[in-house]
Amino acid sequence: MEQKNPISVRDLNVYYGDNHVLKNVNIDIPDKKITAIIGPSGCGKTTLLKCFNRLIDVQDHVKVTGKVLVDGENIFDPNIEITRIRKKMGLLSQKPYPLPMSIYDNIAFGPRLHGSIRKKDLDVLVEHYLKTANLWDEVKDRLKMPAACLSIGQQQRLCLARGLAVEPEIILGDEPTSALDPQSSQHIEKNFLELKDKYTIVVVTHILRQARRIADYIVFIHLGEIIEYGPASEVLENPKEKKTKEYVSGVIS
Helix, strand or coil, X not given: CCCCCCEEEEEEEEEECCEEXXXXXXXXXXXXXXXXXXXXXXXXXXXXXXXHCCHHXXXXXXXXXXXXXXXXXECCCCCCCHHHHHHCEEEECCCCCCCCCEHHHHHHHHHHHCCCCCHHHHHHHHHHHHHHCCCHHHHCCCCXXXXXXXXXXXXXXXXXHHHHCCCCCEEEEECCCCCCCHHHHHHHHHHHHHHCCCCEEEEEXXXXXXXXXXXXXXXXXXXXXXEEEEEHHHHHHCCCCHHHHHHHCCCCC
């Protein structure tokens, strides 16, 4: 059976002014797997991730050439409806950004925005996605409290639940555990492993141990170029390229 690729990148180049940040990137992101994007700081990992949902657009003096195909549509086509594309994707940033409202309303915000829904159905939905993010048991008795009262690890799981509540197809994580303590990081990793049967997950990480724990596929970027891409076991344990060997062994970082 042919592998479905929800995201396909073809001849992608990104420039910040005169700085050529991504260079002729060509990759396919497999369906319902966890793909980790790894590489040294400043290599273009987050830039690539931002191209997947067009958040690259908010950068000043940015130029993009090539294609990013999401379900076969080039999202850099000038006629594309960006909001519809972004709705397909949930994003976890480095730091959690809960909305300035209650725990309940954080989850309910997206479904309310995208259509009318009865209170009874909304209650069921809020409980479902908080359970999906393994947060329900910790917050079920204080749903009316401000989300800012939660610990930073709980806030990150709340943001995950909020993103899932709009029913995306793809989850993007931009170093989503970098601001968390080890236990909270484990919660997020566990969430990803449980969710990959239903969602395509792409995670930028600078932690090689994390990539080993959760990734099915690895994209290794160095100085804006894809050096190696493939199953995690092959890239991390038996890399083909010299730069990949140096990175996974700690020679370059």
